Amino acid sequence: MADRRAFLGLAATLAACTKSSKAPSVVEQTMTPYGERAATETIARTVGESTASVGVGSSRTPLQDLHGVITPSSLHFERHHAGVPKIDPAKHTLLVHGLVEQSIEFSLDDLKRLPAATRVHFVECSGNGGGELRGTPGATAQASHGLLSCSEWTGVPLKHVLAQAGLKPEAKWVIAEGADACRMARSIPMEKCLDDALIVYAQNGEALRPGQGYPLRLLLPGFEGNANVKWLDRLHVTEAPAQSNQETAHYTDLLPDGKARQFTFHQDANSLITRPSGGQKVSGGAGFVEISGIAWSGNGKVKRVEVSMDGGKSWGDAVLEEPVLSKALTRFRMPWVWDGKDTVIQSRCTDETGYLQPTRDEIVEARGVAYNYHYHGVKAWVVKADGSVTNV
Amino acid sequence: MVFGFAVGLFGQTKYPGVGKVASAERGKAADKTVMADGRWLPVGKGSVESGRALYKTKCAECHNEAGEGRDKQWPALVGGTGTLQSKSPKKTVGSYWPYATTLWDTIGRAMPYDQPGTLTADEVYSITAFVLHLNGIVPAGQELNEKTLAQVKMPNRDGFVADVHPDVKAKR
Numbered sequence: 134m135a136d137r138r139a140f141l142g143l144a145a146t147l148a149a150c151t152k153s154s155k156a157p158s159v160v161e162q163t164m165t166p167y168g169e170r171a172a173t174e175t176i177a178r179t180v181g182e183s184t185a186s187v188g189v190g191s192s193r194t195p196l197q198d199l200h201g202v203i204t205p206s207s208l209h210f211e212r213h214h215a216g217v218p219k220i221d222p223a224k225h226t227l228l229v230h231g232l233v234e235q236s237i238e239f240s241l242d243d244l245k246r247l248p249a250a251t252r253v254h255f256v257e258c259s260g261n262g263g264g265e266l267r268g269t270p271g272a273t274a275q276a277s278h279g280l281l282s283c284s285e286w287t288g289v290p291l292k293h294v295l296a297q298a299g300l301k302p303e304a305k306w307v308i309a310e311g312a313d314a315c316r317m318a319r320s321i322p323m324e325k326c327l328d329d330a331l332i333v334y335a336q337n338g339e340a341l342r343p344g345q346g347y348p349l350r351l352l353l354p355g356f357e358g359n360a361n362v363k364w365l366d367r368l369h370v371t372e373a374p375a376q377s378n379q380e381t382a383h384y385t386d387l388l389p390d391g392k393a394r395q396f397t398f399h400q401d402a403n404s405l406i407t408r409p410s411g412g413q414k415v416s417g418g419a420g421f422v423e424i425s426g427i428a429w430s431g432n433g434k435v436k437r438v439e440v441s442m443d444g445g446k447s448w449g450d451a452v453l454e455e456p457v458l459s460k461a462l463t464r465f466r467m468p469w470v471w472d473g474k475d476t477v478i479q480s481r482c483t484d485e486t487g488y489l490q491p492t493r494d495e496i497v498e499a500r501g502v503a504y505n506y507h508y509h510g511v512k513a514w515v516v517k518a519d520g521s522v523t524n525v
Numbered sequence: 526m527v528f529g530f531a532v533g534l535f536g537q538t539k540y541p542g543v544g545k546v547a548s549a550e551r552g553k554a555a556d557k558t559v560m561a562d563g564r565w566l567p568v569g570k571g572s573v574e575s576g577r578a579l580y581k582t583k584c585a586e587c588h589n590e591a592g593e594g595r596d597k598q599w600p601a602l603v604g605g606t607g608t609l610q611s612k613s614p615k616k617t618v619g620s621y622w623p624y625a626t627t628l629w630d631t632i633g634r635a636m637p638y639d640q641p642g643t644l645t646a647d648e649v650y651s652i653t654a655f656v657l658h659l660n661g662i663v664p665a666g667q668e669l670n671e672k673t674l675a676q677v678k679m680p681n682r683d684g685f686v687a688d689v690h691p692d693v694k695a696k697r
Contacts, residue, residue: 184598185587186639215641228551235538236547243544296539308558314642315635316557369558376561376624378631382616385685391610393621397688432691481695491695499693503614 178208179275188216191258193279197410202427202454202462203253204282206337211344212258212280214379215315218364222340222348225312227294227332231370234299241334241348247289247297250331252354253461255283255429257400259357259384262508265493270512272524273412277512278405281429283462286352288333291326291368300370308369308377309351309362319360320374321353325398329354329460332365355431355460356398357507359384389501400431402490403509404438404465404482415520419473424451427462430484435463437483442469444477444513451480459485471516477525479513559630563675566629569646570670573663576655579648583637584656592618592659603659606680619660623685625677629653650674 162169176198182190191212194204204210222241230236258280264271271277295307300323307326310318321330331352334341341347346363353361359379374380374396386394406426409415415422424442428435434457439448451465465480482490491499493510513525538544558565581590587599594601605615614620618628633649635641644652650669657663663677 189638215635226551228547230547230552236552237538237544238547238551239544246543247540293539297544299538310557316642318558318634367557371558371560373560373562375558375630376627377559378627378635381624381627381685382618382622382631387609387614387616387621389610391614391684392686393609393684394688395685397690399690401691401693486691488691489695489697491693495695496693503609503612 176208178210179279186216189213191280193275194282195275196279196281196405196427197274197407197413199407202283202464203337204284206284206339206342206345209282209284209336209342209345210256210258210280212260212358213313213344214317215313217343218313219343220312220348220364225348225366227349227366227368229294229298229368229370231308231368232301232304232372233295233370234301237298239294239297244289244294244332244334244349247293249287250290251285251287251335252329252331253283253285253458254352254354255281255400255460255462256352256358256361257281257403257429257431259359259397259400259506261358262403262510262512263505265510265512266496266502266505266508268502270524271411274405274407274410277411277524280358281462283429284336285338286331286333287335287338288331288349288352291330291332291351292328294332294368295326295370298370303372304370306371306374308367308371308375309360309365310367310369311346311362311364312366313364317362317379318375318377319362319379320371320377320396321351321360322396322398325353325356353398355400355433357384357400360398384506386500386504386506389503393504397507398431400429401507401509402428402430402432402435402482402484402488404428404435404480404490405512406440406478406480406514409478409516409522410514411522411524413522415471415516415522418520419471422469422471424467424469424478424480426451426465426480428453428465428480428482429460429462430482430486430488431460432488433485434459435465435482436485436487438463438465438480439483440465440467440478440480442476442478445479445511448481473518475518476516477513478516479511481511559626559633561624561626561675563626563671566626566671566674567646568671569650570668571647571649571651571654572668573654573658573665575647576651576653576658579652580655583644583648584652587638592656602656609681609684617660618656619662619680621681621684623679623682624675625653625657625662625679626675628656629674632656 605620
């Protein structure tokens with residue numbers, strides 16, 4: 134009886150709830166198994182697809198429209214050299230062979246049995262900012278630096294996978310190859326493979342997106358994007374690099390003396406003001422405006438970000454939002470009272486190694502302009518008196 | 526080692542039961558690597574002459590009749606020798622690429638651009654020979670195979686240096 138009384142009481146409460154609650158007159162969405170953003174939200178990647186081949190090209194992250202440091206998976210930048218392959222995860226395997234005691238093949242389920250790690254890291258194409266270097270700077274953050282994204286990645290430390298095959302003493306490089314149509318391959322130094330490299334199967338809590346290498350990719354924290362081989366299905370352990378196309382003809386930095394620098398992997402300390410930034414408008418005229426942006430380094434944690442609101446004459450320290458993570462984007466904020474006049478704003482990053490982000494002139498002085506990679510110069514925007522923000 | 530299962534003995538894995546010995550079929554994929562010294566190049570051969578005809582049907586649409594490239598989008602394969610120190614360096618197979626094996630590997634993996642991986646080994650040797658000939662690196666009568674390709678010395682073989690890091694000094 135007591136149970137029945139309780140039930141009746143509950144039923145009465147529910148009925149009261151239903152009666153008093155007011156149903157919305159217009160429903161935004163029906164309930165769906167996999168969610169969508171609000172119909173009024175429209176931020177998007179810019180897509181540059183080759184005219185010759187489907188799915189080849191690049192897309193850029195709308196950095197100026199994002200908050201915090203995590204890039205939504207749908208907005209992660211892409212650079213595909215032979216399109217996105219269709220892969221059946223049940224049939225996909227990773228082969229480890231070469232200078233190992235035993236060639237081993239791992240299914241996706243095998244890899245998920247091994248000790249996993251979840252970490253937040255940025256991935257940046259080493260061609261990011263190339264336009265800035267060549268003197269054709271981007272008019273928006275997306276155009277200038279959009280080949281940069283940051284995710285929470287989950288996978289197996291590569292060292293566990295290599296240990297499972299058993300490295301021979303002469304093993305010095307690992308050639309990572311993808312299952313895309315061109316089987317893109319890069320040679321990775323063993324030191325990195327045994328350090329913080331991951332074989333990743335998840336991004337932001339769910340399976341990798343096809344454009345990010347589903348079902349498996351290599352994740353080399355802080356290394357240029359191209360080396361983070363997507364659709365990974367083969368690791369060939371060798372004593373030397375293969376000298377593949379993407380580590381000779383491309384992703385090498387030709388210096389003024391005619392020699393080209395090779396195997397430059399680290400993406401150096403960098404930063405970018407994303408608000409206010411090119412293409413945006415500061416509405417309402419003079420007064421308080423928070424300056425906000427992102428900073429990152431392939432060599433560790435961001436230690437300091439300075440912001441200048443006078444064209445680089447003076448600099449003040451921005452606040453770094455916690456947690457500051459190694460080889461991840463760090464959000465910085467700087468309060469600013471704008472006098473309503475034309476103002477040049479810019480940021481510069483110092484990482485935990487003490488390396489200070491240089492200006493474009495300093496990079497050009499050291500490396501010339503005959504290449505397209507590893508640019509990380511200070512980027513300036515002009516906030517105009519009418520509130521519009523443009524490139525310098 | 527702290528854990529009983531983490532043994533380092535020959536042939537024994539650190540995490541028992543995870544992963545399996547690679548199948549023979551899967552192991553075959555292993556010869557897809559092409560090293561700069563020619564290791565793992567597939568057996569095959571091709572001549573400048575056989576490459577000339579193949580180039581016309583497989584490559585010329587983008588790279589143009591004599592490898593000069595087309596528009597801005599399609600890279601030139603020839604020219605540029607002596608320009609690497611100039612203000613407008615021209616990086617081509619002939620002027621920039623350090624290894625002939627890289628050319629074979631690129632054509633074999635990634636070309637034709639819209640149909641990568643469709644050429645036979647002999648076709649790849651042929652087109653490689655022809656593109657090297659366009660650059661004046663091998664003579665018209667040359668035939669290349671898995672033994673001779675790596676012996677071709679590219680003009681810019683010694684043009685690459687190791688990364689120096691960090692190399693830019695910013696002033697505060």
